[in-house]
Amino acid sequence: MCLFLLRLSRYSSAIHCRRYFYHGYVTVDAGNAEGVVEVARFFHIKWLIDIARHYLACHLCWENYSLVLHLADQYVLGDVRSAVLSYVGNAFMQMSSRPKFLRLQFEALHDLLADDWFIAATEWEILRSVLRWLQHDPAERSVHRVPLLQLIRFPLLELSELDILGSDVTEIDELVELIAEARHYHSIPSQRCLYPSSHTAARGSLPYLVLYSGMDNSNVVEYRPLVADPSADIIREEVNTEFLVTALEFAVVAVFGDCLFVAGGYSQKHWCSSAAFYCYSPHRRCWTELSVMHDPRVSHALCSADTFGLYAVAGINHLVDELGFDREVYLDTVELYDPRDNLWHDAPRLPFAVFNAGVAFCGDRLYVTGGISDNPELTVPVPHVQSCRPTDDGWTILSDMQHERHSHSVISLNDKLYVFGGLTADPDDTMGFVNQLETEVYDPAADQWTSLLPVPADFGRILSLSVTVGEQIILLSSFGKEYFSLREFDEETGSITEGQPCGSFIHKVAVYEASFPSRKLQELISSPA
Numbered sequence: 216m217c218l219f220l221l222r223l224s225r226y227s228s229a230i231h232c233r234r235y236f237y238h239g240y241v242t243v244d245a246g247n248a249e250g251v252v253e254v255a256r257f258f259h260i261k262w263l264i265d266i267a268r269h270y271l272a273c274h275l276c277w278e279n280y281s282l283v284l285h286l287a288d289q290y291v292l293g294d295v296r297s298a299v300l301s302y303v304g305n306a307f308m309q310m311s312s313r314p315k316f317l318r319l320q321f322e323a324l325h326d327l328l329a330d331d332w333f334i335a336a337t338e339w340e341i342l343r344s345v346l347r348w349l350q351h352d353p354a355e356r357s358v359h360r361v362p363l364l365q366l367i368r369f370p371l372l373e374l375s376e377l378d379i380l381g382s383d384v385t386e387i388d389e390l391v392e393l394i395a396e397a398r399h400y401h402s403i404p405s406q407r408c409l410y411p412s413s414h415t416a417a418r419g420s421l422p423y424l425v426l427y428s429g430m431d432n433s434n435v436v437e438y439r440p441l442v443a444d445p446s447a448d449i450i451r452e453e454v455n456t457e458f459l460v461t462a463l464e465f466a467v468v469a470v471f472g473d474c475l476f477v478a479g480g481y482s483q484k485h486w487c488s489s490a491a492f493y494c495y496s497p498h499r500r501c502w503t504e505l506s507v508m509h510d511p512r513v514s515h516a517l518c519s520a521d522t523f524g525l526y527a528v529a530g531i532n533h534l535v536d537e538l539g540f541d542r543e544v545y546l547d548t549v550e551l552y553d554p555r556d557n558l559w560h561d562a563p564r565l566p567f568a569v570f571n572a573g574v575a576f577c578g579d580r581l582y583v584t585g586g587i588s589d590n591p592e593l594t595v596p597v598p599h600v601q602s603c604r605p606t607d608d609g610w611t612i613l614s615d616m617q618h619e620r621h622s623h624s625v626i627s628l629n630d631k632l633y634v635f636g637g638l639t640a641d642p643d644d645t646m647g648f649v650n651q652l653e654t655e656v657y658d659p660a661a662d663q664w665t666s667l668l669p670v671p672a673d674f675g676r677i678l679s680l681s682v683t684v685g686e687q688i689i690l691l692s693s694f695g696k697e698y699f700s701l702r703e704f705d706e707e708t709g710s711i712t713e714g715q716p717c718g719s720f721i722h723k724v725a726v727y728e729a730s731f732p733s734r735k736l737q738e739l740i741s742s743p744a
Contacts, residue, residue, distance in 0.1 A: 280323035333419025369397035408472030427723035573625035636677020
């Protein structure tokens with residue numbers, strides 16, 4: 216504990232206290248904490264208020280959590296409770312093995328577990344610490360056993376940890392259903408995405424805009440928080456993906472439930488199209504290899520389909536034939552992955568083979584737009600649009616887009632489809648492509664396309680990597696592979712905002728929840744005064 220020496224008993228008058236506070240040094244302890252806080256607040260001495268808040272949040276909280284909350288409220292010290300719980304959560308592993316943890320008041324431990332605070336420990340370590348706290352004074356604390364153990368997130372335990380739970384846990388009536396739920400959660404890994412809940416989420420999870428960048432197997436994952444200023448608290452992690460069969464850079468991704476799914480791309484060994492399929496759980500921070508697709512694919516689309524599963528759409532099967540020659544087979548196949556049985560199911564074939572198409576799921580229908588076909592009778596790229604329901608045995612041909620495009624972005628929002636960017640044929644080069652600047656919106660009820668404001672040419676190319684955050688559409692634009700920017704689409708004006716630079720070599724964008732230590736702990740502890 217930091218010591219700031221003070222002898223309050225030597226000074227009987229407020230004048231002496233004031234002189235001393237401005238020129239001396241202070242010790243804050245359990246015996247004088249309230250007096251220090253009172254005088255510091257009375258004389259508006261900010262540095263001393265900061266010291267008092269720090270002492271309350273990081274030291275006295277272990278001895279008397281109730282007194283901390285009382286003093287914070289009585290002397291208007293701000294949100295000390297958040298500072299306490301954030302500090303205890305971040306210091307959990309360091310402190311849980313120390314005697315002071317065993318002296319923690321029930322209310323503090325309960326609030327930490329009941330509220331969604333980040334805790335720097337596995338759920339197994341949290342459970343063991345709670346049991347140790349209960350066993351420290353069983354006579355007094357037995358009444359707290361059920362309320363605390365009900366707050367354990369049993370699905371976050373490993374299956375092997377569930378198997379070794381003692382009878383002091385498994386035979387508690389109030390926990391039987393929770394433990395059974397956890398076992399069901401683990402029974403079929405592919406089903407975990409179907410049960411996003413507070414029990415299965417990592418503690419302290421927040422929504423992030425997640426950017427994957429890099430080449431080969433060296434990737435950087437950048438987390439941009441969506442609950443505050445997106446320019447603040449950006450978290451970056453280096454991830455090596457050489458354990459994947461497929462090269463992540465060329466695979467496609469989609470979020471379903473609370474998991475990120477990765478499909479296809481190029482095989483790392485042979486650089487042929489891959490049928491590999493993976494699931495990444497941000498809450499468990501682990502990868503699971505799932506059933507492979509029926510067809511190896513690259514330049515395809517992966518689309519979340521509400522509660523139905525995920526669609527893999529068209530693309531190219533790049534392979535090497537028996538004679539050793541490279542071949543590219545354009546695909547018209549579509550398959551639907553059902554996490555309930557961890558199987559891919561064939562959907563109706565498209566009217567024509569295509570790759571680099573844009574897809575979206577809207578109003579219980581899968582929409583496939585644009586792309587490049589090997590049909591010589593079709594334009595390159597195509598403007599065509601078709602839709603299909605999961606229960607249909609064929610495709611419905613819809614009105615063409617007003618502009619041909621491929622490698623574009625399609626977003627479903629408020630029962631409409633918004634189409635941005637991509638590439639279109641270069642009028643000066645029959646073999647080349649240029650940025651498609653036109654933006655359009657489709658109304659499924661009227662089967663009608665409407666043009667919106669075009670993208671300014673100096674925005675660069677609007678890529679297929681786009682996401683929605685609530686009612687907001689976030690787009691990714693680039694000039695080559697080294698200059699990327701995030702942009703927002705304003706539905707009211709139909710325009711795209713100026714961009715925010717976000718790095719280079721970005722190849723994936725997603726939105727999901729993840730959990731990280733607090734990086735604003737010092738701000739919480741510091742006084743708002």
